[in-house]
Amino acid sequence: MAEQIRTKSVGKHFAKTNTVRLDETPTTLLAFYPEVHDGGVRGNLFRFKKNKDNKWEEIPEEDFRKLQLYEGVHIELNTQAINLLVEAVESRKIIAATGVSSGTHDYLVVPKENAIIVDDKNLREVFQQILAQGHSSEFWKLINENDPDLANTIAAGQFQHMRNAVIEELKRRLGEHHPETAGDDSWQSWIYRHNWLFGANYGKPIEKQKINITGIMPDYLFPTLDSFIDILEIKLPSAPVIVQDGSHSGSWVWSKEANSAIGQAVNYICEMDMHILELEREIERKYGNRYSVLRPRAFILIGQSADWSQEQKEGLRKLNYSLHGIEVLTYTELVMRGQSFVSNPLNMSSLRDSES
Numbered sequence: 001m002a003e004q005i006r007t008k009s010v011g012k013h014f015a016k017t018n019t020v021r022l023d024e025t026p027t028t029l030l031a032f033y034p035e036v037h038d039g040g041v042r043g044n045l046f047r048f049k050k051n052k053d054n055k056w057e058e059i060p061e062e063d064f065r066k067l068q069l070y071e072g073v074h075i076e077l078n079t080q081a082i083n084l085l086v087e088a089v090e091s092r093k094i095i096a097a098t099g100v101s102s103g104t105h106d107y108l109v110v111p112k113e114n115a116i117i118v119d120d121k122n123l124r125e126v127f128q129q130i131l132a133q134g135h136s137s138e139f140w141k142l143i144n145e146n147d148p149d150l151a152n153t154i155a156a157g158q159f160q161h162m163r164n165a166v167i168e169e170l171k172r173r174l175g176e177h178h179p180e181t182a183g184d185d186s187w188q189s190w191i192y193r194h195n196w197l198f199g200a201n202y203g204k205p206i207e208k209q210k211i212n213i214t215g216i217m218p219d220y221l222f223p224t225l226d227s228f229i230d231i232l233e234i235k236l237p238s239a240p241v242i243v244q245d246g247s248h249s250g251s252w253v254w255s256k257e258a259n260s261a262i263g264q265a266v267n268y269i270c271e272m273d274m275h276i277l278e279l280e281r282e283i284e285r286k287y288g289n290r291y292s293v294l295r296p297r298a299f300i301l302i303g304q305s306a307d308w309s310q311e312q313k314e315g316l317r318k319l320n321y322s323l324h325g326i327e328v329l330t331y332t333e334l335v336m337r338g339q340s341f342v343s344n345p346l347n348m349s350s351l352r353d354s355e356s
Contacts, residue, residue, distance in 0.1 A: 003091050003109045009102045013038045017095075020088040022081035029056055030081065034088055036096040041089050045075065108138045160342055166194050167338045174304065174331055180236050188234040191301060192220065195232060197338040198299055201225050203289075211282040215271040221283075223291050231268055231298040233261050237331040241303035242315050252315030258302055258328060265298035265326050272296050298326045305330040 007015040014037045023030040027050045034043040048056040067073070077085065091109040130139050143150055179186045195202050206221040206229075222230045241258050245251035254262065272279060276293045284290050305313065320328055329337075 003087070005091060005095060005107045005109055006104065007036060007095065007100065007107070008104045009100065012102075013100045015100050017092055020084060022084050023078060026050070030075070030077075032085055032088060034092050036092050036100055038096065038100055040096050041092045043089075047075075163196070163338070163342050166197070167335060167342065170194075170197070170331070170335055170338070174237055174335075180234065187236060191232065191234050195222060196341070197334050198230075198232070199337055199341060202230070204287075206283055206287060206291075211279070211286050213275060213279055213282055215275055216267050217271060218268050221296075223289070227289075227291050229272075229291055229293050229296045231265060231296055233265050233298060233300045235261055235300065235302035237302075237304050239302050241305070241328065241330055242312065242319060250311070252312065252319065254319060254328075255303075258300070261300045261302060262323070262326060262328065265300060269296055269298060269325060295325060300326065300328045301331065301334060302328065303330045305332040 005017055007017050009015040015035065017034050017036055020032040020034060021029060022032050022045075029048040031046050031048065032043055033046060034041055047059045047061065049059055051057045062073075094109055095107055130136065143154070173187075173190065178190070181188045183189065191197070192205060201224070203223040203225065206223060208217045208219050208221070218231050218233070220232070222232055224230060235257060239257040240255040242252045243255050245253045272293055279293050280291060283293075305316070308316075316328070316330075
């Protein structure tokens with residue numbers, strides 16, 4: 001088992017380390033106080049006894065170096081105590097060999113029988129063994145301290161892996177049946193948890209019920225990292241988005257479901273504009289952050305467009321162009337946005353700048 005050792009320098013190239021309990025009975029204790037220096041390890045043995053308050057107190061004893069030639073001392077060390085003493089010295093020799101640093105430092109020393117020789121062939125096995133032995137936090141701390149760039153690269157890779165998993169889950173969900181708003185497994189709840197797919201990183205959602213505002217408001221407001229407010233309106237992926245205009249060949253109009261969602265978003269934006277100062281004040285009072293409710297944007301997520309013709313895609317683009325501060329997009333487009341963000345996070349920041 002790995003031993004955690006803390007050193008605290010008390011002089012140049014000299015430090016005290018953890019106390020090691022060599023032998024203990026209900027009333028007595030033999031302890032080793034090891035110290036490390038650039039030349040190796042040294043230390044002192046002390047005996048303690050329990051006092052009337054059930055606390056350990058040092059037994060007054062003469063320093064061995066002060067004894068006369070005809071005087072002596074006798075301290076018996078059993079097998080376990082000898083093993084502990086040897087292990088304590090050997091582990092601290094490793095620290096001493098690396099040089100004693102000033103200040104306080106924590107070390108994780110692995111016993112020789114668990115020692116690992118790292119080469120190009122067993123690198124993966126080494127990492128797995130470190131994790132299996134429960135040293136992942138110490139390993140991560142070591143990487144972060146010695147190679148911050150590598151730590152950032154690993155963290156970014158894990159971050160991208162997690163987001164790829166979200167995209168794959170979204171694809172799977174599109175082939176399943178989930179409610180629109182009811183329950184934790186609803187589309188609304190799932191999208192709210194993964195709202196980064198829209199291309200903007202949002203902070204914690206602001207709940208309508210927690211701010212004392214009159215008028216028509218969405219259940220949640222989404223603060224962006226640049227301190228503005230967005231609205232997300234979630235509809236079912238099975239709902240139609242646009243339909244062909246029977247009276248005008250080649251023209252498209254909003255479906256009944258999309259038109260209703262757009263109308264709802266318009267009402268939200270108008271109400272927020274009317275109460276902009278009150279809304280900003282209430283959000284700051286409740287959440288402690290200052291957000292601007294100036295020109296809130298609304299995203300409406302509805303339907304799928306994987307099998308659309310080019311004419312349908314152009315129809316949606318024309319209809320979206322006519323909206324002000326509102327964008328209707330399909331779940332298919334959301335998957336594509338997420339994939340673009342994962343492959344190149346800068347894509348979404350440039351997208352946001354172009355839409356401002």
